[in-house]
Amino acid sequence: xxxxxxxxxxxxxxxxxxxxxxxxxxxxxxxxxxxxxxxxxxxxxxxxxxxxxxxxxxxxxxxxxxxxxxxxxxxxxxxxxxxxxxxxxxxxxxxxxxxxxxxxxxxxxxxxxxxxxxxxxxxxxxxxxxxxxxxxxxxxxxxxxxxxxxxxxxxxxxxxxxxxxxxxxxxxxxxxxxxxxxxxxxxxxxxxxxxxxxxxxxxxxxxxxxxxxxxxxxxxxxxxxxxxxxxxxxxxxxxxxxxxxxxxxxxxxxxxxxxxxxxxxxxxxxxxxxxxxxxxxxxxxxxxxxxxxxxxxxxxxxxxxxxxxxxxxxxxxxxxxxxxxxxxxxxxxxxxxxxxxxxxxxxxxxxxxxxxxxxxxxxxxxxxxxxxxxxxxxxxxxxxxxxxxxxxxxxxxxxxxxxxxxxxxxxxxxxxxxxxxxxxxxxxxxxxxxxxxxxxxxxxxxxxxxxxxxxxxxxxxxxxxxxxxxxxxxxxxxxxxxxxxxxxxxxxxxxxxxxxxxxxxxxxxxxxxxxxxxxxxxxxxxxxxxxx
Amino acid sequence: xxxxxxxxxxxxxxxxxxxxxxxxxxxxxxxxxxxxxxxxxxxxxxxxxxxxxxxxxxxxxxxxxxxxxxxxxxxxxxxxxxxxxxxxxxxxxxxxxxxxxxxxxxxxxxxxxxxxxxxxxxxxxxxxxxxxxxxxxxxxxxxxxxxxxxxxxxxxxxxxxxxxxxxxxxxxxxxxxxxxxxxxxxxxxxxxxxxxxxxxxxxxxxxxxxxxxxxxxxxxxxxxxxxxxxxxxxxxxxxxxxxxxxxxxxxxxxxxxxxxxxxxxxxxxxxxxxxxxxxxxxxxxxxxxxxxxxxxxxxxxxxxxxx
Numbered sequence: 001x002x003x004x005x006x007x008x009x010x011x012x013x014x015x016x017x018x019x020x021x022x023x024x025x026x027x028x029x030x031x032x033x034x035x036x037x038x039x040x041x042x043x044x045x046x047x048x049x050x051x052x053x054x055x056x057x058x059x060x061x062x063x064x065x066x067x068x069x070x071x072x073x074x075x076x077x078x079x080x081x082x083x084x085x086x087x088x089x090x091x092x093x094x095x096x097x098x099x100x101x102x103x104x105x106x107x108x109x110x111x112x113x114x115x116x117x118x119x120x121x122x123x124x125x126x127x128x129x130x131x132x133x134x135x136x137x138x139x140x141x142x143x144x145x146x147x148x149x150x151x152x153x154x155x156x157x158x159x160x161x162x163x164x165x166x167x168x169x170x171x172x173x174x175x176x177x178x179x180x181x182x183x184x185x186x187x188x189x190x191x192x193x194x195x196x197x198x199x200x201x202x203x204x205x206x207x208x209x210x211x212x213x214x215x216x217x218x219x220x221x222x223x224x225x226x227x228x229x230x231x232x233x234x235x236x237x238x239x240x241x242x243x244x245x246x247x248x249x250x251x252x253x254x255x256x257x258x259x260x261x262x263x264x265x266x267x268x269x270x271x272x273x274x275x276x277x278x279x280x281x282x283x284x285x286x287x288x289x290x291x292x293x294x295x296x297x298x299x300x301x302x303x304x305x306x307x308x309x310x311x312x313x314x315x316x317x318x319x320x321x322x323x324x325x326x327x328x329x330x331x332x333x334x335x336x337x338x339x340x341x342x343x344x345x346x347x348x349x350x351x352x353x354x355x356x357x358x359x360x361x362x363x364x365x366x367x368x369x370x371x372x373x374x375x376x377x378x379x380x381x382x383x384x385x386x387x388x389x390x391x392x393x394x395x396x397x398x399x400x401x402x403x404x405x406x407x408x409x410x411x412x413x414x415x416x417x418x419x420x421x422x423x424x425x426x427x428x429x430x431x432x433x434x435x436x437x438x439x440x441x442x443x444x445x446x447x448x449x450x451x452x453x454x455x456x457x458x459x460x461x462x463x464x465x466x467x468x469x470x471x472x473x474x475x476x477x478x479x480x481x482x483x484x485x486x487x488x489x490x491x492x493x494x495x496x497x498x499x500x501x502x503x504x505x506x507x508x509x510x511x512x513x514x515x516x517x518x519x520x521x522x523x524x525x526x527x528x529x530x531x532x
Numbered sequence: 533x534x535x536x537x538x539x540x541x542x543x544x545x546x547x548x549x550x551x552x553x554x555x556x557x558x559x560x561x562x563x564x565x566x567x568x569x570x571x572x573x574x575x576x577x578x579x580x581x582x583x584x585x586x587x588x589x590x591x592x593x594x595x596x597x598x599x600x601x602x603x604x605x606x607x608x609x610x611x612x613x614x615x616x617x618x619x620x621x622x623x624x625x626x627x628x629x630x631x632x633x634x635x636x637x638x639x640x641x642x643x644x645x646x647x648x649x650x651x652x653x654x655x656x657x658x659x660x661x662x663x664x665x666x667x668x669x670x671x672x673x674x675x676x677x678x679x680x681x682x683x684x685x686x687x688x689x690x691x692x693x694x695x696x697x698x699x700x701x702x703x704x705x706x707x708x709x710x711x712x713x714x715x716x717x718x719x720x721x722x723x724x725x726x727x728x729x730x731x732x733x734x735x736x737x738x739x740x741x742x743x744x745x746x747x748x749x750x751x752x753x754x755x756x757x758x759x760x761x762x763x764x765x766x767x768x769x770x771x772x773x774x775x776x777x778x779x780x781x782x783x784x785x786x787x788x789x790x791x792x793x794x795x796x797x798x799x800x801x802x803x804x805x806x807x808x809x810x811x812x813x814x815x816x817x818x819x820x821x822x823x824x825x826x827x828x829x830x831x832x833x834x835x836x837x838x839x
Contacts, residue, residue, distance in 0.1 A: 124581065127577055214789035242784045411564070413563075
């Protein structure tokens with residue numbers, strides 16, 4: 001109760017405390033709104049962007065993203081690729097050190113990769129490193145972890161042997177799952193290495209304090225190789241997931257950034273905060289999946305017609321206030337070497353023409369007014385915006401085809417459990433965000449053998465064959481061509497209706513300098529500074 | 533008295549057992565699981581994860597494992613906040629909720645009883661009507677409206693108080709969340725007190741006391757108050773349990789790292805162990821406060837005796 005007593009004294013000082021502003025800060029502190037409590041700080045278990053933001057300030061991978069979102073050397077100063085594209089050799093920086101002053105070694109990277117693939121670790125994102133030789137087998141427990149294709153050539157050289165050429169491998173090495181952990185540290189503390197006081201990290205910052213659901217504080221790591229260029233002394237991550245509360249705290253100048261907020265706020269915030277509102281198209285796609293296993297969605301004409309009848313401009317501009325962009329194909333723009341992917345030929349028509357064409361196709365298929373009745377159920381995960389999209393799409397289908405459309409929502413967990421476990425549906429909402437900037441990350445969603453993510457069970461042997469070919473192709477340009485051909489098939493068959501390109505929404509205070517918008521949504525605090 | 537307390541504590545064991553059992557199975561009947569995320573896991577990963585957390589075992593086995601572990605004080609790891617055990621999470625969060633809850637309770641009880649008594653003494657006067665209109669508004673305005681409105685006025689427009697967070701735990705950080713949490717309860721206490729006070733003032737022994745010429749203050753405070761407090765006390769038990777175990781809404785609005793939101797977050801995330809942990813916590817608090825209330829009853833009302 002002594003705590004309570006001090007509070008009484010504090011109460012007596014109410015007057016002065018109410019007025020008393022916080023003392024001038026000598027330190028450069030960045031108050032970073034992070035819209036959610038990290039579920040873990042263990043790179044083997046992280047799975048979402050808000051965790052990556054914290055982790056990439058603490059740890060540095062072989063490669064990292066620059067402020068404008070390009071891959072640049074991180075803990076490695078350079079790398080080479082073998083002729084056939086299957087062996088990557090990374091040279092670590094001589095002066096790369098852990099926060100305890102010990103050198104970052106090749107052995108740390110070997111240990112980290114083995115730890116992720118070890119089935120005992122049960123790493124959530126183990127599959128992202130499957131391009132490494134034997135990774136999948138190790139992860140399935142078929143071969144021991146020392147068979148993984150990663151080895152330390154010497155203390156500062158680490159070599160990755162791959163299953164097949166993987167041109168986006170340097171991007172994979174910047175992924176949160178590929179971040180290194182300090183071998184000695186993890187062996188000493190076990191899973192508790194992530195706690196403040198225990199954690200040793202090699203990034204620009206080190207973990208200072210962590211109060212779940214309150215704040216996570218990282219302080220400048222003096223042992224970081226590039227510490228001279230790190231301008232912030234501290235970054236405090238605030239994990240509140242309440243959009244409205246975060247905006248209020250931004251307005252009260254308690255937060256310097258807010259990540260993710262309701263698109264309905266954009267207009268007001270833009271008026272008030274001008275270019276402090278950042279809307280950046282992301283590498284992610286919002287789509288509706290059709291269950292191709294059953295009538296009438298097994299009929300390509302029905303899928304095409306339904307897809308054409310959706311007015312994407314309306315969804316993006318009216319429902320999302322421009323926070324999303326209308327799209328007609330799966331792979332978002334901004335992938336290196338891919339450019340703008342192919343779109344269906346009807347994408348260039350006006351919405352009215354599309355609707356005419358759609359009606360024609362639907363008649364041909366024998367559904368809608370004058371044909372068999374069209375009863376459609378749209379499933380989506382509970383969320384105000386998704387509900388508004390579903391309601392609008394339902395209206396469009398009603399007006400165009402005289403369809404009877406019902407809506408069915410369930411919370412995120414139930415929605416995706418149902419879809420990944422092969423549950424039958426008519427139309428279901430889904431979305432995909434890139435793990436790395438390569439079209440393969442999206443196109444592989446539609447492979448027939450991808451039982452968990454190919455929700456609609458699209459099964460096109462031609463498509464599968466094209467992707468297989470792209471995997472074996474070592475020439476980057478030819479590989480992109482093959483993938484474009486594959487995407488044309490999706491455009492033709494419409495197993496999914498791609499609707500919108502997500503944008504990342506940020507509020508970034510004028511006080512923060514060095515912030516650059518980028519499609520990969522990577523914003524390392526080490527590039528930032530605060531204006532006094 | 534000691535016997536009474538022991539008997540009540542013993543009878544709490546089966547109650548908690550039933551609560552645990554029902555919650556355990558209800559939780560599992562909800563579709564989806566802790567690892568069905570917006571970003572679904574690859575099948576192999578899912579298999580590894582299920583194995584690690586023992587979720588691949590038959591449900592009855594998981595139930596008995598949970599029971600025997602819980603009986604030993606091990607409430608398991610959180611499935612979602614993987615760096616922590618449930619005991620660690622709740623242990624870290626509970627002090628915040630309790631401190632916030634105690635302040636809110638203090639505000640609610642002291643303020644409510646005071647205002648209720650004043651209203652009762654001025655029954656049907658303008659003070660009474662004004663207070664009761666305010667109290668009705670207090671009961672009906674939910675805290676997810678109250679919180680943001682208070683923030684808008686005091687944090688954004690006037691810049692007097694912080695808009696959120698526990699900060700250093702000083703008074704200025706507590707004012708708004710305590711008010712958001714406490715005011716609706718204050719209103720309830722005010723209405724309860726007014727009602728029972730009016731009734732108490734009309735009883736025979738008060739009339740007698742007045743006839744003897746006792747000063748009004750003595751009549752109200754030492755005689756009427758005693759009887760009037762019984763209904764208030766009845767409400768105090770569940771109210772204290774609810775306030776001290778945290779409010780998901782207030783904690784979320786003000787970014788307080790308390791235990792209240794774990795119940796809601798845990799349910800949404802299907803964080804089975806965390807939900808079980810919070811359910812047990814709430815059950816224990818409810819039982820405990822009802823017991824305290826029963827003991828206080830005996831002290832206030834000689835007709836209620838615990839021998």
